Amino acid sequence: KQEVTQIPAALSVPEGENLVLNCSFTDSAIYNLQWFRQDPGKGLTSLLLIQSSQREQTSGRLNASLDKSSGRSTLYIAASQPGDSATYLCAVSPLNTGTASKLTFGTGTRLQVTL
Amino acid sequence: GEEVAQTPKHLVRGEGQKAKLYCAPIKGHSYVFWYQQVLKNEFKFLISFQNENVFDETGMPKERFSAKCLPNSPCSLEIQATKLEDSAVYFCASSPYSPTGELFFGEGSRLTVL
Numbered sequence: 001k002q003e004v005t006q007i008p009a010a011l012s013v014p015e016g017e018n019l020v021l022n023c024s025f026t027d028s029a030i031y032n033l034q035w036f037r038q039d040p041g042k043g044l045t046s047l048l049l050i051q052s053s054q055r056e057q058t059s060g061r062l063n064a065s066l067d068k069s070s071g072r073s074t075l076y077i078a079a080s081q082p083g084d085s086a087t088y089l090c091a092v093s094p095l096n097t098g099t100a101s102k103l104t105f106g107t108g109t110r111l112q113v114t115l
Numbered sequence: 116g117e118e119v120a121q122t123p124k125h126l127v128r129g130e131g132q133k134a135k136l137y138c139a140p141i142k143g144h145s146y147v148f149w150y151q152q153v154l155k156n157e158f159k160f161l162i163s164f165q166n167e168n169v170f171d172e173t174g175m176p177k178e179r180f181s182a183k184c185l186p187n188s189p190c191s192l193e194i195q196a197t198k199l200e201d202s203a204v205y206f207c208a209s210s211p212y213s214p215t216g217e218l219f220f221g222e223g224s225r226l227t228v229l
Contacts, residue, residue, distance in 0.1 A: 031215050043119070043206055043220035089156060093215045101148060101163035101171050101214035108156035 002027045004092060004106035012112045013080055021075040021109045023090035028068050031093040031100050035064050035075050037086040038108075044089065048075070052095070080113045087111070117141060119221035121207050122189075127227045128197045136224045137189040138207030146170065146210040147190050148218065149182060153203045161205075163214060164190065170214055197228045 003026045013019050023033070032051045036044040048057045048064040050073070056065040063076040073090055087110045091103040120139040128134045140147050149161040160174040164184040175182070179197075184190040194201055204225045208218040 034218070036220075041222075043222045044208075044218070046217045046219065049217050087156065089158075091158075101146065102160045102174065103150075103158070103218075104160075105156070105158035 002092060002094065002104040004090060004104050006088075006090060006106040006109050008109060009107065010110040010112075012114060014114050015080060015082060017080050017113075018076070018078050019080055019111070021077070021088050021111070023073040023075070023106050025071045025073075025092050025104075025106075027094075028071050029095040030068065031095050033064075033066055033073050033093070034091050034103070035062075035073075036089045036091065038089060039086050047088075077111075080111075082113050082115060085112050119207055119209050119219055120189075121205075121221035121224050123224060124222070125225045125227070127229065129229055130199060131196050134194045134197050134201070134226055134228075136192045136205050136207075136226070138192070138221060139189045140207070140209030141211075141219055144209035144211045144219070146212075146214050146216075147184050148208040148210070149190075149192050150206045150208065151203045152206060152223070153200075158206075161192070165214070194226075197226070199228050202226060202228045 007022045034049045035047045050066045061078040087108045089108045090106045122137045147164045151159045162172045163170040179195045182192045204223040206223045208220045210216040
C-alpha cells in the first residue's frame with residue numbers, strides 16, 4: 001500500500017526566504033506526482049504536475065523535483081511571500097491504469113510566511 | 116463553467132438521515148473525482164467517473180455510499196443512513212482529458228452528522 005509522507009509538518013519562515021518542502025513515497029511505481037496548496041476552508045489548487053519520466057517542473061517561483069527511484073520529491077519556493085502561507089500537499093498517482101485516478105495524498109506541510 | 120461548483124457548502128444531518136451532495140465539473144472536463152477529507156489532511160479517494168461511466172470505485176464504502184454522473188446534470192454523491200464517522204469535507208475534482216491529468220478541485224461540501 002502506497003504511503004506518502006511530508007516533512008516538515010509545519011514551517012514558519014520570514015518573508016523573502018527560500019524554502020524546501022519534502023515529500024516521500026514508499027512505492028516507486030507511480031504515474032505522476034502533483035503538488036497542491038490548500039488555503040483554509042478552500043479546495044486544493046494544483047501547483048505543479050511531474051510525470052514519472054520527468055525530473056523537475058517549474059512555474060514562476062516554484063520548482064518541483066522528482067527522484068522516482070528513491071521515492072522523493074521536493075518543492076522549492078523562492079523568495080517566499082506572506083501570500084504563500086497555506087498547506088502544501090503532494091499526491092501520487094499509481095502506475096496501474098485501472099486505478100490511476102486514485103491519488104494517494106501526503107500528510108501536508110503547513111507553511112506560514114511572516115512579515 | 117470555469118470552476119468546479121459544489122453544493123451545498125455545509126450540510127447537517129442527524130445520524131441515520133440521508134445526505135446528498137452535488138458537483139458541477141468544469142465544462143468540457145471528462146473526468147470527475149470524489150475525495151473525502153476526514154481529518155485535516157487525510158484525503159481518501161472515493162470514486163472517479165469518465166463522463167457518466169464509473170472509472171474507479173474502489174474507494175467507495177458500497178453499503179451506504181452511491182454516486183452518479185448523468186448527462187446534462189450535476190454529479191451527485193449520496194450517503195444513505197449517515198453515521199457520525201461520515202462527518203467530513205467532501206471534495207469534487209475534474210480533469211479535462213485523462214484520469215491522471217491535472218485536477219481542478221471544488222471548494223468542498225462540509226457534512227456534519229450529529
